Amino acid sequence: MSETIKSVKEYISKEGAKQAFKRAENVIKTKPECENAIITYSNPDFSKVTNESGKLYGIPIVISDNISTKDIETTCASNILKGYIPPYKGDAEQKLEAEGAVILGKGNINEFLIPNAPSFIGDVKNPYDDKYTAGPAGGCAVSVLAGSVPVSVASDAYGAVRLSASYTGITGFRPTYGAISRYGLIYNSGSTDQVSILANKVSDCATVANVLGGHDKRDTMSLLDPLDFEKGVSKARKKIYDSDLLEGIKIGIPENFIEGADFEIVKNFEKAIKIFESLGAVCETCWFEAAEFSNEIHEIITAGEASAMLAKYDGTRFGQRIDSDNWHEMVAKTRTLFGKSVQDEIIFGTNLLRSKQIQKYYMKALKLRTDLVEEINSLFKTYDFLISPTTIKIPAVSKDLENWFLTDKSITSINLAGLPAISVPFKKYNGIPTGIQIAGNLKKDSDVLKTAYIFEKKSKGEN
Amino acid sequence: MIYENPDKVKIGLEIHVQLNKANTKMFCGCTTDYTESGPNECVCPGCLALPGVPPVLNQSSIDFAIRIGLALNAKINKETDFYLKNYFYPDLGSGYQTTQFDKPIVYDGYVLIDGEDGLEHKVRIRRAHMEDDPAKLVHFGTIDKSTGSAADFNRSGMPLVEIVTEPDMRSPKEVRRFLDKLRSILEYLDVVDSTREGSIKADVNVSVQNKTRVEVKNISSHRAAEKAAQFEIMRQKDAYRKGKEVVQETRHFDEVRNVTVSLRAKETEDDYRYFPAFDLVSYKITDKKIQKIKDRLPELPDAKRERFVKQYDLSEALAKSLTTEKEFADFFENAARKTDPKMAASWADIIRGELNYRDLSVKAIKTEELIRIVELVSENKINDVGGVLIVRTLLDEGGTADQIVKAKNLGIAEDDETKKAAVEAVSENPEAVSDYLNGTEKAINFIVGKVMQKTKGKADAKTAREMVIEAIDEKYNGN
Numbered sequence: 001m002s003e004t005i006k007s008v009k010e011y012i013s014k015e016g017a018k019q020a021f022k023r024a025e026n027v028i029k030t031k032p033e034c035e036n037a038i039i040t041y042s043n044p045d046f047s048k049v050t051n052e053s054g055k056l057y058g059i060p061i062v063i064s065d066n067i068s069t070k071d072i073e074t075t076c077a078s079n080i081l082k083g084y085i086p087p088y089k090g091d092a093e094q095k096l097e098a099e100g101a102v103i104l105g106k107g108n109i110n111e112f113l114i115p116n117a118p119s120f121i122g123d124v125k126n127p128y129d130d131k132y133t134a135g136p137a138g139g140c141a142v143s144v145l146a147g148s149v150p151v152s153v154a155s156d157a158y159g160a161v162r163l164s165a166s167y168t169g170i171t172g173f174r175p176t177y178g179a180i181s182r183y184g185l186i187y188n189s190g191s192t193d194q195v196s197i198l199a200n201k202v203s204d205c206a207t208v209a210n211v212l213g214g215h216d217k218r219d220t221m222s223l224l225d226p227l228d229f230e231k232g233v234s235k236a237r238k239k240i241y242d243s244d245l246l247e248g249i250k251i252g253i254p255e256n257f258i259e260g261a262d263f264e265i266v267k268n269f270e271k272a273i274k275i276f277e278s279l280g281a282v283c284e285t286c287w288f289e290a291a292e293f294s295n296e297i298h299e300i301i302t303a304g305e306a307s308a309m310l311a312k313y314d315g316t317r318f319g320q321r322i323d324s325d326n327w328h329e330m331v332a333k334t335r336t337l338f339g340k341s342v343q344d345e346i347i348f349g350t351n352l353l354r355s356k357q358i359q360k361y362y363m364k365a366l367k368l369r370t371d372l373v374e375e376i377n378s379l380f381k382t383y384d385f386l387i388s389p390t391t392i393k394i395p396a397v398s399k400d401l402e403n404w405f406l407t408d409k410s411i412t413s414i415n416l417a418g419l420p421a422i423s424v425p426f427k428k429y430n431g432i433p434t435g436i437q438i439a440g441n442l443k444k445d446s447d448v449l450k451t452a453y454i455f456e457k458k459s460k461g462e463n
Numbered sequence: 464m465i466y467e468n469p470d471k472v473k474i475g476l477e478i479h480v481q482l483n484k485a486n487t488k489m490f491c492g493c494t495t496d497y498t499e500s501g502p503n504e505c506v507c508p509g510c511l512a513l514p515g516v517p518p519v520l521n522q523s524s525i526d527f528a529i530r531i532g533l534a535l536n537a538k539i540n541k542e543t544d545f546y547l548k549n550y551f552y553p554d555l556g557s558g559y560q561t562t563q564f565d566k567p568i569v570y571d572g573y574v575l576i577d578g579e580d581g582l583e584h585k586v587r588i589r590r591a592h593m594e595d596d597p598a599k600l601v602h603f604g605t606i607d608k609s610t611g612s613a614a615d616f617n618r619s620g621m622p623l624v625e626i627v628t629e630p631d632m633r634s635p636k637e638v639r640r641f642l643d644k645l646r647s648i649l650e651y652l653d654v655v656d657s658t659r660e661g662s663i664k665a666d667v668n669v670s671v672q673n674k675t676r677v678e679v680k681n682i683s684s685h686r687a688a689e690k691a692a693q694f695e696i697m698r699q700k701d702a703y704r705k706g707k708e709v710v711q712e713t714r715h716f717d718e719v720r721n722v723t724v725s726l727r728a729k730e731t732e733d734d735y736r737y738f739p740a741f742d743l744v745s746y747k748i749t750d751k752k753i754q755k756i757k758d759r760l761p762e763l764p765d766a767k768r769e770r771f772v773k774q775y776d777l778s779e780a781l782a783k784s785l786t787t788e789k790e791f792a793d794f795f796e797n798a799a800r801k802t803d804p805k806m807a808a809s810w811a812d813i814i815r816g817e818l819n820y821r822d823l824s825v826k827a828i829k830t831e832e833l834i835r836i837v838e839l840v841s842e843n844k845i846n847d848v849g850g851v852l853i854v855r856t857l858l859d860e861g862g863t864a865d866q867i868v869k870a871k872n873l874g875i876a877e878d879d880e881t882k883k884a885a886v887e888a889v890s891e892n893p894e895a896v897s898d899y900l901n902g903t904e905k906a907i908n909f910i911v912g913k914v915m916q917k918t919k920g921k922a923d924a925k926t927a928r929e930m931v932i933e934a935i936d937e938k939y940n941g942n
């Protein structure tokens with residue numbers, strides 16, 4: 001089923017893994033839209049790429065720069081981590097290599113993936129209109145779009161993968177929270193972040209998710225039972241999906257996910273609904289009350305967690321340091337190496353957690369998050385999937401990224417609930433691609449992927 | 464008699480216990496036993512807080528905490544969770560400590576100690592919670608002229624239990640007794656090796672006359688805790704007597720001068736921004752689990768003491784002395800099973816004194832030697848003086864009891880040897896004999912002394928006395 005990967009494999013079988021790698025590198029280094037896409041190239045040792053029967057043998061892959069890779073500089077696109085070379089392999093790197101994949105390099109992202117924090121090497125521009133950004137995981141998305149690599153492994157913190165997929169017209173899949181190990185994932189917000197996949201095709205997402213998934217005892221949040229992303233659907237469902245239809249599938253459209261969307265985006269989305277209906281699905285609008293505050297809850301929780309997780313960058317043990325007479329001053333100076341938006345995020349989070357107001361904001365957000373999860377669970381009692389435009393906004397203007405805010409309830413509510421969701425490209429708005437998000441219930445990843453696959457097939461040529 | 468506590472002394476303790484007998488650190492797979500390792504050798508990306516490593520809670524540290532809770536007669540929280548405590552310090556890699564907040568794993572317990580009044584005194588345990596230890600800092604140079612510091616992350620991530628008492632101790636002596644008792648319990652539980660540096664540390668909170676509470680932090684020995692409390696009580700009483708106020712503050716105990724000194728007073732209170740640890744799930748503890756741990760709990764000092772009193776017919780004091788350390792209690796009991804328990808107990812207690820004097824652990828002497836000493840004494844082959852000499856020689860020079868008896872010629876003089884000496888002594892000291900015969904009982908001691916001289920102390924004093932009387936009878940009464 002994995003289509004692009006298959007075609008790359010065919011090439012490799014003729015030309016060899018090293019040639020495929022060179023070709024991939026060449027694409028990134030020469031195509032103008034790939035400017036800033038890679039922060040560090042890997043320079044792999046091909047004598048160690050030996051698993052020819054591996055599912056990803058010889059496939060070049062870009063890993064986002066907030067995922068730890070042994071001996072390859074990992075910066076989270078931040079000046080503060082410049083020069084940091086991890087001494088250990090993250091789980092993603094381990095699993096990809098075990099299946100024969102070759103890491104091409106570290107994809108450029110927003111600094112620590114924070115939505116309005118530009119990368120320290122510069123933002124990745126949108127290939128469709130370079131006034132705009134390619135998204136928070138722009139380097140990863142663009143390297144896929146340009147045809148350098150068939151897949152990129154990144155993290156969907158703040159919806160980075162789905163937003164970047166939507167902005168660049170590729171596919172971005174976020175699995176159920178815990179389905180892929182976070183060992184090696186340098187997260188700010190451990191409760192909302194999830195290793196995710198960017199690819200040209202839905203099927204490639206499923207293939208790579210199967211490589212990355214499974215229980216990892218090094219991550220407390222790792223699901224005990226592995227999900228089968230390719231074949232994890234029920235028998236009855238399989239019958240329906242195998243006919244490339246969505247007969248009898250119930251789809252909910254949370255009205256408040258679309259609130260405030262531009263007319264054009266709504267119009268595109270209505271066309272998508274028509275496609276789902278033409279496949280036999282029953283679509284109806286619904287109201288997701290708790291999502292009314294999902295952006296605020298998400299903002300408070302991610303900032304609070306980030307203020308703690310970003311504390312380890314103190315210049316003592318790794319990364320950059322600005323020396324000073326005493327330790328506390330050294331830390332204070334070193335931490336000015338964070339970009340302005342990251343500093344703002346830390347200060348915001350730090351304030352939220354102050355004992356005088358933690359009840360008022362952070363603890364309240366945790367409570368509201370529980371309500372949100374309950375409500376979305378009950379929505380999934382009625383509906384098999386929730387669909388919406390992935391985002392109702394056009395991408396940030398690249399040079400104005402610092403003033404951008406994440407305000408998509410479709411993104412934040414899914415992050416808070418830890419549900420599987422995919423952004424599939426569908427049409428454009430003002431010349432920039434847009435995506436349709438299909439979200440499913442917990443562990444229904446395979447159903448989400450199948451439905452996306454059927455939609456992708458049916459909507460072919462409508463982008 | 465009830466202890467009046469005239470100065471209304473109230474002392475509470477916070478005791479940090481390293482669970483250094485746990486198989487791994489709290490959130491990674493590194494060992495907790497780095498005593499033989501060089502700095503930063505027992506570390507991994509997790510306890511070094513490198514980017515990208517999620518914490519995984521070591522279940523055995525939870526089990527250890529539950530054991531401690533049960534042994535402190537406390538309640539176990541059925542649902543416990545962790546919080547992050549945020550602050551910057553060079554020993555704290557991640558910039559936060561993982562600790563517990565409003566749901567400590569253990570709460571509401573007590574420990575019984577001997578009170579000032581000689582009565583059993585209850586020290587309530589408010590709570591005990593889990594947290595991880597930061598790295599250890601080593602400073603070079605002096606405070607005035609520092610040449611640098613280094614951090615050793617071997618300790619980073621060591622599981623800790625912090626036990627917090629109510630201010631129920633009324634004197635420095637009670638502090639000492641509480642700490643001794645607590646250490647004894649913890650060692651019985653096999654959760655801590657207290658011989659390792661920094662394994663048990665205490666903060667001492669002292670107030671008098673129900674006034675200001677002062678905290679003395681980071682005290683590493685029981686003796687120092689007692690001294691610190693002593694000094695604080697004196698200092699505070701003195702201040703009030705002079706009409707001064709006592710500042711609420713944190714002080715440091717100077718072990719050399721036996722005084723507490725004020726640490727730089729903070730202008731603002733630290734805000735550690737405690738918030739729920741989002742990377743750890745809240746932990747449910749079932750009754751079944753608690754029961755399982757309870758069933759496996761070893762016999763604790765109080766219970767063992769009571770049993771020794773009953774089973775071996777020992778005095779309370781002797782049983783207490785034997786049961787303070789579990790290893791020592793086992794040492795005694797292994798001997799008691801094979802020989803006369805009462806004798807074994809008193810000889811064990813003698814050995815304990817000799818061990819303490821030399822600052823040795825019970826490992827320095829084998830149970831077989833205790834058994835042998837009891838046998839030698841009960842078979843009259845050596846006397847008590849010889850027994851003590853054996854113990855001392857064993858500890859100082861090594862060897863076995865039998866070897867020492869031979870080498871030092873400690874064997875009790877055979878009866879004929881004593882008899883011979885007695886006959887000689889009687890003939891050589893006619894004056895003393897006549898004094899004795901004239902009713903001066905004490906004169907016999909002089910002759911017995913002569914017998915002991917002749918036998919070089921090997922004679923059994925009682926036998927010697929009997930034989931001197933016999934020799935006098937034979938010589939003067941013609942019996």
Ligand SMILES: [Zn+2]
Binds near residue numbers: 491492505507509511
């Ligand atoms: Zn470790």
